[in-house]
Amino acid sequence: MPKRTMEPLTESMLYLLMAYRTGPLCGIDAAEWIARHSGGRIRLGPATLYTILAKFEAEGLLREVSVEGRKRTYAVTERGEEAYRAELERLETCLADAASAHLERRPEDAADEDPAPAALPAL
Amino acid sequence: MPKRTMEPLTESMLYLLMAYRTGPLCGIDAAEWIARHSGGRIRLGPATLYTILAKFEAEGLLREVSVEGRKRTYAVTERGEEAYRAELERLETCLADAASAHLERRPEDAADEDPAPAALPAL
DNA sequence: TAAATAATATCAATAAACGATATTGAGAGA
DNA sequence: TCTCTCAATATCGTTTATTGATATTATTTA
Numbered sequence: 147m148p149k150r151t152m153e154p155l156t157e158s159m160l161y162l163l164m165a166y167r168t169g170p171l172c173g174i175d176a177a178e179w180i181a182r183h184s185g186g187r188i189r190l191g192p193a194t195l196y197t198i199l200a201k202f203e204a205e206g207l208l209r210e211v212s213v214e215g216r217k218r219t220y221a222v223t224e225r226g227e228e229a230y231r232a233e234l235e236r237l238e239t240c241l242a243d244a245a246s247a248h249l250e251r252r253p254e255d256a257a258d259e260d261p262a263p264a265a266l267p268a269l
Numbered sequence: 270m271p272k273r274t275m276e277p278l279t280e281s282m283l284y285l286l287m288a289y290r291t292g293p294l295c296g297i298d299a300a301e302w303i304a305r306h307s308g309g310r311i312r313l314g315p316a317t318l319y320t321i322l323a324k325f326e327a328e329g330l331l332r333e334v335s336v337e338g339r340k341r342t343y344a345v346t347e348r349g350e351e352a353y354r355a356e357l358e359r360l361e362t363c364l365a366d367a368a369s370a371h372l373e374r375r376p377e378d379a380a381d382e383d384p385a386p387a388a389l390p391a392l
Numbered sequence: 393t394a395a396a397t398a399a400t401a402t403c404a405a406t407a408a409a410c411g412a413t414a415t416t417g418a419g420a421g422a
Numbered sequence: 423t424c425t426c427t428c429a430a431t432a433t434c435g436t437t438t439a440t441t442g443a444t445a446t447t448a449t450t451t452a
Contacts, residue, residue: 154279154280156277156408156409157277157359157363158409160363160367161363161366164366164367164370165370167370167371168370168373172430172431173430173431174429174430174431183366183369183370184362184366187362190410191409191410191411191412192410192411192412192413192430192431192432192433193409193410193411193412193432193433193434194408194409194410194411195431196430196431196432196433197408197409197410197432197433199431200432214418215416215417215418215419215429215430216415216416216417216418216429216430216431217417217429217430217431218430218431234364234367236280237360237363237364238364239307239310240280240283240284240360241357241360241361241364243284243287243306243307244283244287244357246306247287247288247290247291247306248290250291279439279440281440295399295400296399296400297398297399297400313441314440314441314442314443315399315400315401315402315441315442315443315444316401316402316403316440316441316442316443317439317440317441317442318400319399319400319401319402320401320402320439320440320441322400323401337448337449338398338399338447338448338449339398339399339400339446339447339448339449340398340399340400340448340449341399341400393452394451394452395450395451395452396449396450396451396452397448397449397450397451398447398448398449398450399446399447399448399449400445400446400447400448401444401445401446401447402443402444402445402446403442403443403444403445404441404442404443404444405440405441405442406439406440406441407438407439407440407441408437408438408439408440409436409437409438409439410435410436410437410438411434411435411436412433412434412435412436413432413433413434413435414431414432414433414434415430415431415432415433416429416430416431416432417428417429417430417431418427418428418429418430419426419427419428420425420426420427420428421424421425421426421427422423422424422425422426
């Protein structure tokens with residue numbers, strides 16, 4: 147049984163796996179995919195991008211499938227799929243915990259910076 | 270208009286805000302709340318705990334509401350609520366992006382470490 | 393006053409993130 | 423073949439975060 151996949155991925159790492167799940171890509175194309183599919187919210191500079199790619203290949207989450215000149219194309223491995231699914235599950239768990247915590251809220255205890263006007267009690 | 274709240278919170282930070290939303294707490298009690306409500310998945314050691322509390326107070330996400338001897342009790346501020354909501358939104362956005370990315374998957378491109386048996390095509 | 397306890401604070405070592413910059417390989421044009 | 427340019431990748435160096443281990447401090451108990 148392979149070593150358990152390391153868990154809290156960074157947002158950049160999650161989106162990289164997400165990109166590679168659509169098919170083999172080189173680094174640049176993956177970064178472009180991410181920018182498009184995150185509404186421009188997430189932009190990976192070269193340092194972040196290639197650092198993570200190297201890490202992912204070393205950990206077996208991605209696998210190099212071709213080299214044409216300088217251009218290296220990677221594809222997600224089964225371990226990469228697992229790591230991706232595990233991360234999505236983690237996010238879902240966080241949201242579920244948040245939802246259940248919401249039920250036991252005691253809003254009267256909220257401490258506001260300026261306790262003065264308190265017109266509308268915020269949502 | 271106050272400076273925009275910094276965005277990707279760590280998991281520990283998110284759960285801390287979650288804990289404080291239930292009412293004022295001292296650090297230790299917050300850490301216990303988190304261990305209980307995460308099914309033991311998340312345990313904050315003292316370094317993590319107090320480092321984040323200090324950061325949150327400095328940033329105005331928490332506010333000290335009482336000191337009894339060594340024991341300091343904090344409560345979440347309106348900015349803390351905002352940061353919490355923003356983080357939940359971010360998680361939801363990630364999951365939504367993942368879901369929409371799923372639709373454009375090309376599964377035939379997946380690169381398996383050992384391309385041999387390929388019995389059940391994993392989910 | 394001293395020992396024990398509970399809570400908080402700090403150290404130090406490791407790792408992550410990322411802007412800026414450098415390197416490399418392929419092709420184009422002379 | 424030489425060099426120019428471009429696209430893609432690689433690395434440097436700084437800053438920031440994370441965390442186990444340990445130290446400090448206020449209160450309580452004996």
